[in-house]
Structures are given as C-alpha cells and as structure tokens.
Amino acid sequence: MQWNWQQKDWPNFRYDNAALDALETQFLKQSGVVVGTLKHIESDAKDDLVIDLISTEAIKTSEIEGEFLNRDSVQASIRRNFGLDASGKRPTPAEQGIAEMMTALYQTFDDPLSDAMLFQWHKMLTSGRTDLNDIGCYRTHAEPMQIVSGADYAPNIHYEAPPSAQVGEEMARFIEWFNASQSMPPLTRASIAHLYFECIHPFEDGNGRIGRAIAEKALSQNLGQPTLLALSHAIQSKKKAYYANLEQSNKTLDLTDWITYFAGTILEAQRYSLQLIEFLIAKTKLYDRLQGQLNERQDKVIARMFREGPEGFKGGLSADNYMSITSAPRATTTRDLADLVAKGALIKTGERRYTRYWLKLDTEYQN
CATH class of the missing domain: 1.10.3290.10 (Fido-like domain)
Structure with a gap:
C-alpha cells in the first residue's frame, strides 16, 4: 500500500x-x-x-x-x-x-x-x-x-x-x-x-x-x-x-x-x-432575574444544571436528582422545586414519578 x-x-x-x-x-x-x-x-x-x-x-x-x-x-x-x-x-x-x-x-x-x-x-x-x-x-x-x-x-x-x-x-x-x-x-x-x-x-x-x-x-x-x-x-x-x-x-x-x-x-x-x-447569555439573564431570590440549595442545583450545558440533564431533573445534589429531605425538595417553578426558574413536565424539571431559558435552544 x-x-x-x-x-x-x-x-x-x-x-x-x-x-x-x-x-x-x-x-x-x-x-x-x-x-x-x-x-x-x-x-x-x-x-x-x-x-x-x-x-x-x-x-x-x-x-x-x-x-x-x-x-x-x-x-x-x-x-x-x-x-x-x-x-x-x-x-x-x-x-x-x-x-x-x-x-x-x-x-x-x-x-x-x-x-x-x-x-x-x-x-x-x-x-x-x-x-x-x-x-x-x-x-x-x-x-x-x-x-x-x-x-x-x-x-x-x-x-x-x-x-x-x-x-x-x-x-x-x-x-x-x-x-x-x-x-x-x-x-x-x-x-x-x-x-x-x-x-x-x-x-x-x-x-x-x-x-x-x-x-x-x-x-x-x-x-x-x-x-x-x-x-x-x-x-x-x-x-x-x-x-x-x-x-x-x-x-x-x-x-x-x-x-x-x-x-x-x-x-x-x-x-x-x-x-x-x-x-450562556440566557444563563446570565436568568441569574440577573433571580438575584437574591434563591436559597443555598436552589442556587447549588441551578448551577449544577447549567454545568450540563444546553442539552441539560438527560431526561430532565428529578426530585431524586435534587435530593442527591443538596442532601435535602423530600419535603424540603418538594417545596424548593415548587418555588423554583413559581419564580420562573424551572419548567415542570410530567406527573408523579415521571415529573421532571428543566431550566426556563430565554432562548430558542431551551429544552
């Protein structure tokens, strides 16, 4: 050859x-x-x-x-x-x-x-x-x-x-x-x-x-x-x-x-x-909008989600993911996630054990 x-x-x-x-x-x-x-x-x-x-x-x-x-x-x-x-x-x-x-x-x-x-x-x-x-x-x-x-x-x-x-x-x-x-x-x-x-x-x-x-x-x-x-x-x-x-x-x-x-x-x-x-532009906008509104656990989870990049968590963020990242009990996790949805940080999809959360971003590439 x-x-x-x-x-x-x-x-x-x-x-x-x-x-x-x-x-x-x-x-x-x-x-x-x-x-x-x-x-x-x-x-x-x-x-x-x-x-x-x-x-x-x-x-x-x-x-x-x-x-x-x-x-x-x-x-x-x-x-x-x-x-x-x-x-x-x-x-x-x-x-x-x-x-x-x-x-x-x-x-x-x-x-x-x-x-x-x-x-x-x-x-x-x-x-x-x-x-x-x-x-x-x-x-x-x-x-x-x-x-x-x-x-x-x-x-x-x-x-x-x-x-x-x-x-x-x-x-x-x-x-x-x-x-x-x-x-x-x-x-x-x-x-x-x-x-x-x-x-x-x-x-x-x-x-x-x-x-x-x-x-x-x-x-x-x-x-x-x-x-x-x-x-x-x-x-x-x-x-x-x-x-x-x-x-x-x-x-x-x-x-x-x-x-x-x-x-x-x-x-x-x-x-x-x-x-x-x-x-990354959407990340900056989201943090600007939520400045001073997140507790330590929520801030840690949002930062972790952003580290996954535009594709996000495979299959979305679950309550179990949240508990694993923060070591929070389930009741606290439920309140934190509901609060993040109410503040427009996350979008919720599915019900019960199929419930998943996604970053709510001001971009055409959001999940």
Missing part, C-alpha cells in the same frame, strides 16, 4: 473548489451571526463566556484521545491564565497543560506558526509525562510511527507516517505552506492544514490535539479573531466518522471528500458554538 506522502506529487493536494463554495459561504454567514451575538454581551459576561467555550474545547479535545479531565479544574486553570480570580480543585498536570495550550491558542492566534510554537504546545500537553522520550521536539525514534489496532500478532495498520528522519524537512515545508496560505478560503485551509499535519504525525504523542488546534488557528487567522469554535465537541460526538475519514484520506492527494467532510464538521461546530453562546 502506498500512503499519500509516498506519492510523487506529495504534498500537492487536489480538490474541487466549486464543490466547496456553498460551504465556505455558509461558514462566513454563520461567523457574522456569531460576531453579532457576541456584541450584545457585556465585558465581564464575555470573559465568562470565552472561558466556558475554551474549557469545553479543552475537555472535548482530550476526550477524543480517551483522556477525561475535570471541567472545574480546567476552567479554573484557564481563568488563572487570563488573570482572573479562580478557585477550586488543584489541577492535574494534564488539566493544567491543556488549559495552557488552549489559552495560548486563543491569545496568539495571529502569530505565525513555527517550530518553537509547536514545541511549546507539546511541552504543555505532555506536562507530567514520564513515558515519552521526545518532549518539546519532533519524534526521533527509529521504529515506524504507525496507527494500529487489533492484537499484536495480527495488527491492523490504519496508517504509517513518514519516518522520523524525514519529519524535520516535512514540518519545515508544512509550516511554510501554512504561513503562506492565508488567502485560501477558511474551511479549505483549515481542512487541509489538519490532514496535512496529521499525515506527518511529527510528535511521539499529542498529534491529534495539536492538529485540531492548528485547524482552529487557521480559521481564526482567516477571520481575524479567535473563532471560539466547538470543533472538538463536534468531532467527539461522531468520533468514528472522524477517524474513518482520516483513514480514507491518507492514501490519496485528492482531498475533495475530506474537505467536504471536515468543512461540514466545522459548520456543525459553529452552530453548536452559537447555541452555547445563546445558552
């Missing part, structure tokens, strides 16, 4: 511009909607919104790699990185590292890509790791860099990247292309950048997270501001399709199908980001 980097025209990728025009137009249109929505948010609330969005992306890009992090710890780390007050659980090295990388991505999106930038991202991602030989530099191991599944005695090789000896040259060419390609349409550039980087697979570990960061950097540069895009959330929700499309595209230089797929994923991520922005 011949991989794309082994073909004589590598890395001269081909694609059908006309097939992508409608997707590029939709992206620019939706970007305008996101920017317009953000303009209606006050400065302090915008800080919270940005941190929520970056935290979501940090958590999800790690989940794609099978690493599950504590959201409160990641968010507290990001708040500290932004110079804001932060408290909560002490982060693990992995939580601190992804928080630092996502903050750097946001704050330096317009800086040219460089080896030094990528090495710094890699050091952040691998903070605390003792199982890697190459940290903060490209891989040097002599054995093939392969993506493999199955048993050791019958491995299924999904991809084999260029040997380590070629990585320096390949990355020099990639970085030169990336920094010279800002005139390309944003979806096309981001899609190619992500696949191109993943095909080189230059690091011993962390290539997926850095590759997705590069795609977001490309989009931010084309728009002239951070995208605040929930890209990893969209990928994580359909992870099998993501890996299948990567595998299908590592054997060809015609990237029309790959760009169409990845552009669609970006548009889905953009729609979710707008949904999350409107959800």
